[in-house]
Amino acid sequence: MGKTLGVFLAVFLLLVASVDFASAKRLGGGGSIGNRQSFSQTTRPDMGAPSGSFGSQQAAPRQAPLGAPGAGGGMFSRPGLGGMLGGLLVGGLVGSMLFGGGHAVGGGGPGLLDMLLIGGGLYLLYRFIRSRRTASQGPSMARTYEAAPVPPVREPLREAAANGWANLGAAPPAGSSAPAGPQVPAGFDVDDFLTGAKTLFGRLQKSWSARDLADIAAFSTPTFMEDVRKQAAADPNPTPTDVLLVDARLLEVRTQGTTTIASAYFDTLLREDPKAGQPEQVREVWHFVRRSDVTGDTWRLDAIQQLDA
Incomplete structure (x- = not known):
């Protein structure tokens, strides 16, 4: 039981270390601040089209050539996700060496697969909490x-x-x-x-x-x-x-x-x-x-x- 708890905490720490929680914010923090008496329900611009000349500056994303930086690489090309999986893999290998590898054989402790399952569950929990927090702040524009x-x-x-x-x-x-x-x-x-x-x-x-x-x-x-x-x-x-x-x-x-x-x-x-x-x-x-x-x-x-x- 003690070994299982130790592995759980180790994988959790690797997950936390690999995910960047820092969120840079502009003036106002992306929220409504200041004197709300200045707000007016009539100040709702038409969102159907870009305002002014700004629309001419919008460019469609270009596809990067294969092998180039930023080229599509599936889930591992997403920011933060590759680092998380890499951290879990390293943690799994370390745990495998410490506890005999694979699933626990003869009660020898959790192995690589157990640690990956635990880490995956933690990551899904983190994504769920993060999505709930984003949803509570209103729809993103x-x-x-x-x-x-x-x-x-x-x-x-x-x-x-x-x-x-x-x-x-x-x-x-x-x-x-x-x-x-x-x-x-x-x-x-x-x-x-x-x-x-x-x-x-x-x-x-x-x-x-x-x-x-x-x-x-x-x-x-x-x-x-x-x-x-x-x-x-x-x-x-x-x-x-x-x-x-x-x-x-x-x-x-x-x-x-x-x-x-x-x-x-x-x-x-x-x-x-x-x-x-x-x-x-x-x-x-x-x-x-x-x-x-x-x-x-x-x-x-x-x-x-x-x-x-």
Whole structure:
């Protein structure tokens, strides 16, 4: 009995060691955070087609030649699975040498097949728990695409980000008209707002990767920062989030008292896991607020809303 328990624990440790539990997360952790009073049920973009020019950047996955890195290799080519099976095989061989190999003969202890069965059961249990956890977070809206060559994302300076919002209250040039879309207040420059929003999206992801909370706070509301600090405490190890493509469109502009709320829908390609070979499509709604009773107030991020929230 003692030997069986020891083998069970050994295989379990090999399984845990071979599976990467680390889960790199972007700003917001893939959930809805911030001031939920900024959420609106009307901010539901049409998911039937990609937004803006982003769809032209989507590339169908190409088949790798046989023998090339990443070529189809069945179940052993899946990330993490080959390492798990390899670990079980090594553990099985060690156990076989220790306990006489094969099934227990004459009560000599468990053998290779017993250990593989135990390890397989543990792995199935892990996958079941992991799938239940994923299902509890709501249906995933993400799809993966091949990483096409794209220009590097530039790091915007603080002044550039600030200037991106500085002209939002300026009147549009004579003869110009707002693009078709939601109703906006007089003098609201949609193009300038979206330029600033996309700039801020890339900047805050970079600041979050470095856990530069002071920089995030400079462009966010206190309510939003409260949730960001909680996320940082729960996930203290910075991991880079690469922003490959960002497209945005304005969903709505509304007023609550002296606060103006502008909601932007982001359709992006991100690589949250440095080990991942392909980026992930991420769609979120960011809500920005500005006080009309404060002279010179700028737009600040108040909430991040997932589309299934």
